[in-house]
Amino acid sequence: MNLRASAGILFVSLWCSVLKATPPLIEKLQAMESLHTAFRQQISGELHTGRLWVSKPNHFRIETNSPWQQILISDGATFWNYDIDLEQLTIADLELDPKKYPILLFSGIEGNLIDSYDVSAYTDEDHDVYVLTPKKNNQFFASMMLKFSGEMPASIIIRDAAGQRTDIIFDSPQTNIELLEDLFEFSAPTGIDIVDQRTVAGDS
Numbered sequence: 001m002n003l004r005a006s007a008g009i010l011f012v013s014l015w016c017s018v019l020k021a022t023p024p025l026i027e028k029l030q031a032m033e034s035l036h037t038a039f040r041q042q043i044s045g046e047l048h049t050g051r052l053w054v055s056k057p058n059h060f061r062i063e064t065n066s067p068w069q070q071i072l073i074s075d076g077a078t079f080w081n082y083d084i085d086l087e088q089l090t091i092a093d094l095e096l097d098p099k100k101y102p103i104l105l106f107s108g109i110e111g112n113l114i115d116s117y118d119v120s121a122y123t124d125e126d127h128d129v130y131v132l133t134p135k136k137n138n139q140f141f142a143s144m145m146l147k148f149s150g151e152m153p154a155s156i157i158i159r160d161a162a163g164q165r166t167d168i169i170f171d172s173p174q175t176n177i178e179l180l181e182d183l184f185e186f187s188a189p190t191g192i193d194i195v196d197q198r199t200v201a202g203d204s
Helices: 019-028 104-107 110-116
Strands: 034-043 046-054 061-066 071-075 078-081 088-093 117-124 128-134 143-147 154-158 165-175 191-194
Touching: 019 110, 019 117, 019 128, 046 104, 061 104, 104 154, 110 117
Parallel strands: 088 191
Antiparallel strands: 034 046, 034 165, 046 061, 061 071, 071 078, 078 088, 117 128, 128 143, 143 154, 154 165
């Protein structure tokens, strides 16, 4: 989830086979109807901070407040990317592809894990760790690591195709709380540049 454009394994104590690792991960993801957390995201030494909200099916809102302000929203069908500093809004159809939007793994897209990823697991002193490797090469990431503290998501670590690592750490996450629908709606402010990339009905 690189917020403006988009794992290394550290201390391994126990590896599990793909067949043993995938069901527990799916169970954790399926049990999560909603998620709200502050986060810290580190990319190549640059720290980003913000908050995110996730609700099934495929609703999410991500707000970054440092080093720039940006809002990413999906209502399950449409994706809004509002760069506050640039006063520019991009609107697109939401692609239900966790390779492009890893946050979708927490919002209802977990069903394709077996078909799309090799999943391995291990435990360290504090976390259950699941490593997802795409079965087919893609332009977005080479591997993705999901860390859980019990049933609570703790972090996502992404290594992209160029080898760059992104760490997203969740601070005080809450799951299965009620989230209002208007969190996942967006009204464009007046006077901003709008780029609408949505597919028009009937287009080939």
